[in-house]
Amino acid sequence: MIDIKTIFKVLIVAAIALVAGAIIGFVTVNPIANFVTSSSNVSNGPWSTNYAYGSSGANPYVKAWVAENGLMAVSSSLSLYLDAYTDDNGQPLAGNCDYVIQGPAPKSGYWNITLYNENGFLIANDQNRYSFSSTDIQFEPDGTFKIYLSGTQKQGNWLPTGNAKTLNVYLRLHDSTAYSNAAALKAAVLPNIIKGGCQ
């Protein structure tokens, strides 16, 4: 025979578990999604991507992360998006610092490098210049390129950093089969992101 005290204790345990468990379960979705997604990212220097983006086979936490951070991300079989939030030394890209993105042209039918602010939006500037692509960038005589990220005007391929607090850079590769899997991407020679001076 279960006494009334035991029933009361069980009800208290159930109530505490439901409330506390629901709160903990809810607030930990974002950190777990961030952790699971970043753990399955494939990186090469400062550039990283996730081959599960847009895939029906992606686990629920990767899908949740994509929904929050890159809704309508297309499958990597169509276009590959590489993002960079740090320089080559792993330091976050700061809006008050200058950087040079330099290296050989990525292997792709069409590629584009775009600069974003901390909210993932284009940075307002008088030049309306937000990106350089394989068709409008000025290449160096040896076929490599340099893009300058800076708050002050630069000669050549300059992307203004405006009033951004932090920066992130996207490298989009269309019609590219050269980086179709993690091993190929890790072995690829991708542009470096080198820090200059800071204000």
Add this chain to the structure above:
Amino acid sequence: MKKLMPWIGWTLLAIIVVAVIVNLIVAVNVPTAIMEATINKKFNYPSNQWIFEPPITDNSTDVVRPAPDDIYSICVYDVSQHPLRVTSMTTEYWTISAFAMNTDNFFNLTSSQAKANPVEVVFVSRGMTYQDPTGKAQVVTAPSDKGILMITMVAPNQDAMPGILQVQKQTTAELVK
């Protein structure tokens, strides 16, 4: 205190079990909830109709990390009653992508894969059978009755932009009744 120890243990265990279940349920439902919110707030247009987004500027906030040389067209599809036929002229770098309500990118076609220009695609719901009478259209089964279609045309330089904007506006969507 000794009497309380088992109850504390049971409470902690129950909290962990509830937290894990709630966590999974929320994670699984976040994509659909965000798609619903996006359709209701950002793309609050009639279904099965293309919306031709203007060129991306620094004021564009519909999509996170938009590509400034991409011209987007968006269509909220609803194939619960009838199939939807989409017709689009392609450009050098052109893609059509379809997203289910859980954000799965269930269909992509690029200009380099397209067998004809214009491209014709008919989207049908699961369980719907459709035979294209013209034989020109690719028939695609959507995993959810509702979702989002997106056509992206790349303007490789500013000079190409006006021509691509003209091509964009020739894109159509019509229910097959």
